[in-house]
Amino acid sequence: MPASTAPTQNLDAECADVMELTPFQTHPDRYRHWRLSFDGDRARLEMNVQPDGGMREGYELKLNSYDLGVDIELADALSRILFEHPEVRVCVITGTEDRVFCAGANIHMLSTSTHAFKVNFCKYTNETRLYLEDASEHSNKRFLAALNGTASGGGYELALACDKILLVDDRNSAVSFPELPLLGVLPGTGGLTRIADKRKIRRDRNDVFSCVAEGIKGKRAVEWNLVDRIAPLSRWDEAVSEMAGEMADELPTSDAVGIELAPTPFTVEGNALRYEYVTLELDHAARTAELTIRIPDEAGPSDGAAAHAAGSDWWVLRAFRELDDAILHLRFDLPQIGLVTTRVVGNSAVVAATDALLATDDHWFVRETRNLVRRVLKRYENSAKSLYAIIDGGTAFTGCFLELALAGDRTYVLNDPDTPVHLGVTAANAGMYPMANGLSRLETRFLGTPEAVAPVLAHRLDRGGEVIDAETADELGLATFAPDELDWEDELRLAIEERACFSPDSLTGMEQNIRFAGPETMETKIFGRLSAWQNWIFQRPNAVGPNGALKCYGTPRRPEFNYDRT
Amino acid sequence: MATIDYEQKIPNNVDLKSDKKLQRALEKWLPDYIEWWKDMGPTDFNENDVYLRTAVSVDRDGWADFGYVKMPEYRWGIFLTPTEKERIVGFGDHFGSKAWHEVPGEYRNMLRRIIVTQADTEPASVEQQRMLGHTAPSLYDMRNLFQVNVEEGRHLWAMVYLLHGFFGRDGREEADELLERRSGNPDHPRILGTFNEPCTDWLSFFCFTTYTDRDGKFQLLSLAESGFDPLARSCRFMLTEEAHHMFVGQTGLGRIIERTCELLKEHDGRDVRELGGIPLEVVQKYINFWNSSSNDLFGGEISSNASNFFASGIKGRAYEEKLDTDHRANEGIYTMEVFENGRLTTKEVPLRNAMNEVLRDEYVSDNEKGIIYFNKIVERHGVDFRFHLPHRRFNRKVGIYSEGWFSIDGTPISETEWLGKVGEWLPTQEDRDYVQSLMVPCLEPGKYAPWIAPPAKGIDGKGIDFEYVKL
Numbered sequence A: 001m002p003a004s005t006a007p008t009q010n011l012d013a014e015c016a017d018v019m020e021l022t023p024f025q026t027h028p029d030r031y032r033h034w035r036l037s038f039d040g041d042r043a044r045l046e047m048n049v050q051p052d053g054g055m056r057e058g059y060e061l062k063l064n065s066y067d068l069g070v071d072i073e074l075a076d077a078l079s080r081i082l083f084e085h086p087e088v089r090v091c092v093i094t095g096t097e098d099r100v101f102c103a104g105a106n107i108h109m110l111s112t113s114t115h116a117f118k119v120n121f122c123k124y125t126n127e128t129r130l131y132l133e134d135a136s137e138h139s140n141k142r143f144l145a146a147l148n149g150t151a152s153g154g155g156y157e158l159a160l161a162c163d164k165i166l167l168v169d170d171r172n173s174a175v176s177f178p179e180l181p182l183l184g185v186l187p188g189t190g191g192l193t194r195i196a197d198k199r200k201i202r203r204d205r206n207d208v209f210s211c212v213a214e215g216i217k218g219k220r221a222v223e224w225n226l227v228d229r230i231a232p233l234s235r236w237d238e239a240v241s242e243m244a245g246e247m248a249d250e251l252p253t254s255d256a257v258g259i260e261l262a263p264t265p266f267t268v269e270g271n272a273l274r275y276e277y278v279t280l281e282l283d284h285a286a287r288t289a290e291l292t293i294r295i296p297d298e299a300g301p302s303d304g305a306a307a308h309a310a311g312s313d314w315w316v317l318r319a320f321r322e323l324d325d326a327i328l329h330l331r332f333d334l335p336q337i338g339l340v341t342t343r344v345v346g347n348s349a350v351v352a353a354t355d356a357l358l359a360t361d362d363h364w365f366v367r368e369t370r371n372l373v374r375r376v377l378k379r380y381e382n383s384a385k386s387l388y389a390i391i392d393g394g395t396a397f398t399g400c401f402l403e404l405a406l407a408g409d410r411t412y413v414l415n416d417p418d419t420p421v422h423l424g425v426t427a428a429n430a431g432m433y434p435m436a437n438g439l440s441r442l443e444t445r446f447l448g449t450p451e452a453v454a455p456v457l458a459h460r461l462d463r464g465g466e467v468i469d470a471e472t473a474d475e476l477g478l479a480t481f482a483p484d485e486l487d488w489e490d491e492l493r494l495a496i497e498e499r500a501c502f503s504p505d506s507l508t509g510m511e512q513n514i515r516f517a518g519p520e521t522m523e524t525k526i527f528g529r530l531s532a533w534q535n536w537i538f539q540r541p542n543a544v545g546p547n548g549a550l551k552c553y554g555t556p557r558r559p560e561f562n563y564d565r566t
Numbered sequence B: 001m002a003t004i005d006y007e008q009k010i011p012n013n014v015d016l017k018s019d020k021k022l023q024r025a026l027e028k029w030l031p032d033y034i035e036w037w038k039d040m041g042p043t044d045f046n047e048n049d050v051y052l053r054t055a056v057s058v059d060r061d062g063w064a065d066f067g068y069v070k071m072p073e074y075r076w077g078i079f080l081t082p083t084e085k086e087r088i089v090g091f092g093d094h095f096g097s098k099a100w101h102e103v104p105g106e107y108r109n110m111l112r113r114i115i116v117t118q119a120d121t122e123p124a125s126v127e128q129q130r131m132l133g134h135t136a137p138s139l140y141d142m143r144n145l146f147q148v149n150v151e152e153g154r155h156l157w158a159m160v161y162l163l164h165g166f167f168g169r170d171g172r173e174e175a176d177e178l179l180e181r182r183s184g185n186p187d188h189p190r191i192l193g194t195f196n197e198p199c200t201d202w203l204s205f206f207c208f209t210t211y212t213d214r215d216g217k218f219q220l221l222s223l224a225e226s227g228f229d230p231l232a233r234s235c236r237f238m239l240t241e242e243a244h245h246m247f248v249g250q251t252g253l254g255r256i257i258e259r260t261c262e263l264l265k266e267h268d269g270r271d272v273r274e275l276g277g278i279p280l281e282v283v284q285k286y287i288n289f290w291n292s293s294s295n296d297l298f299g300g301e302i303s304s305n306a307s308n309f310f311a312s313g314i315k316g317r318a319y320e321e322k323l324d325t326d327h328r329a330n331e332g333i334y335t336m337e338v339f340e341n342g343r344l345t346t347k348e349v350p351l352r353n354a355m356n357e358v359l360r361d362e363y364v365s366d367n368e369k370g371i372i373y374f375n376k377i378v379e380r381h382g383v384d385f386r387f388h389l390p391h392r393r394f395n396r397k398v399g400i401y402s403e404g405w406f407s408i409d410g411t412p413i414s415e416t417e418w419l420g421k422v423g424e425w426l427p428t429q430e431d432r433d434y435v436q437s438l439m440v441p442c443l444e445p446g447k448y449a450p451w452i453a454p455p456a457k458g459i460d461g462k463g464i465d466f467e468y469v470k471l
């Protein structure tokens, strides 16, 4: 068993309420709910949820319904396919249950979860589905949802995230959204967004479809574009294979050799989680966490082959995987932490050198690492935490780490000639890591003054520019505040104390509304509209009250609604 | 920038010489302050020696060091009243926990607002009074005016110290803006209404120092209880100076009343106007105006701000520490008369929301004592006139009573009735013109203008004919 797994570990005793750490790292050898197999350029991912394999007591994962544990394995499987099997061109996602592909998120799990967990669960599952689409867009892969039985709710939403959907035509299996008619909630894992914005189905048909619990099957499902194709039971395997073949043929073949994704273990010492490059230090009393990313002294690989040889030990890949894991712990396991202060310490030149390699296109592994950095940056800025970048002596907010500063809410830059700071701009800041809105973070930051972007990019280290000091950072609009050494400590203390005292709900709402200026995309709609509505419904008595639909589901009682529209 | 000998130039007990942050902030602010003083302080008297009191330390004798000084060279200092023991937060939700020596982040903005609002009144009053030197009724009064002025300047310093010392860049910006707002300026007026009222005659000045400075006293008393220790101790020290300002006002009005009574007695039946005195009715009208305007400074009767300030431990009640009461004030009820639908009704308000009114109660009862003092003077002269404190509902521009019309004794009346009576209650243009006509300087040592009696004694043991200002 790889050392990666963070089986439930204990933070020290004085913070007993946050001791349980969710294990986000896993390995195909240990999957309980999926079977992952490879055959040449084909991968096959079979959903095979163990009813008694729930992440906690109190619910049974019947009919391939899922909980967080199932989705963690799905996310891991995607990473394995991308990094360990670059030769794969098409991945078939199907199920092992008879007549049922997947029944969606487990209702009993949801109805017995805290609001905060539900919100984070939905966010995570949404990110995993976007991950799948991201792989299709950037990683020479196609995904085929081979629905061997009914796909309802989250089951159909998973299919919608795939490039194509093939539904078995057994006169029984359907795709459906029973959330509204049966459960009084929404298909909130991107479902409503994707039928409208991705599959571009007519609004009246979407309306009808979303109100019919049993869903739509067969020819009508194709006619309405709910699925791409249907195939009879007798020809099922053949049809899947045929369709997968067609999809694979749209893409170039690859003889690339994968790397092994090693675990990214951490230790818990006192109030700190320590990874190799990332440290998360918690101050429970202040409700804050200090996130530190340590840049190594040497950049290491300078070309794709060398990076590939380093594999998952390539520092930048490892650092961002660790960051990803730390973010998930912050979200799920540390709800009381409201503010994360982030420092990136080390040498700007090291980041600049690695960024130069990350900007190149010719090696699949470099591209794949870049894709991962992009996703982790998005996950960071889509967290319900206040995020301050602390840019003081010894820090290196350069390139992809400058992105991390820009992904936060505020940047505090120390303006002290005796302790100079070094911010650095690289290709990473020039569009390599677009946000969910499709724009770079600089473009989003300067939405109202687009002319402010070029002066920042004029400092690109890869084009002969110089590192940026505090005053220049302030002039360029990169610093929220640039206090001098006399003010620094006080300003920071006050800013942190003040933040920790505001209503956490209004902070989350405020941050989510102002972080993503600019155009809407399917992704921004999923998090900004669908999730927001879903989270609202999750608080409403009609869903979660004693007689709410979610509470009554599976009991002999019928829900009682308050019929007032808001 | 030349280094400043801080101990010499700026008397203080806040260890200014080793506080780099404060030094840096003050180095930039000080020249602007001096500029402001020259522009907006007492006109035309910056070159004169004035016999002033300077606080040079917090010791028993140190806070009143007398000598001739030119006002721009006055040594404005920074003093906190020393405390022997560790203070606690004396009220509100944090009752009983240790007082704060740094600004708690949670209350930063609230505290800054409260300090800026208090600070703004200090230079404002200097601006309001800047022309009065030219019409001083005596050198003694001129000196008192300047003493009040330099001490209001020091009060500004005390508040700027807090802004510079504890609020970083925001604090420095606020400190700069304190020098940019101007009393009565249409574009950038002072924050509170009363501090934009012109104060161009000495009757107004004495009313101002009696009523508006007494508002200051109660604001300082409530802030002297603050859980933010540097604010509490700054305000405690300011209170010693504020007492002198009220003395100037109270005795000034008393001396005017005294003089009028003498005239009335000497020339029985004649209009004191013909004799160059100020009629007692006119004094009463000026009292009515300044007292009602100062009542507004306490804010709305029912106030969520007041409740927040109290709950947070930032602004307490006057003498909170000495009160034998529930210092959390979570449960209490305050019964007040509110004005709804054109009539007065009794309403129970949560005590915390009524904190402005609680403070105003103290203010009103303090003012009543002042009225008794005035009436003793008229009684002593056997004059058939009695002063009254206007009702707190009278002539209000702020709070629940600003929505109606109230007579001098607080009875609701119609607007028509108000318009019919206002000339009896508040100074008319004629009254103002008359008072203004008396404002002729009287600048010979020992001489006093005919409308005001000399004081009972001088300052610092000096005679009433001492040359308090060298012209």
Ligand SMILES: [Fe+2]
Pocket: B122, B151, B152, B155, B216, B242
């Ligand atoms: Fe004052």
Ligand SMILES: [Fe+2]
Pocket: B152, B213, B216, B241, B242, B245
């Ligand atoms: Fe005063």
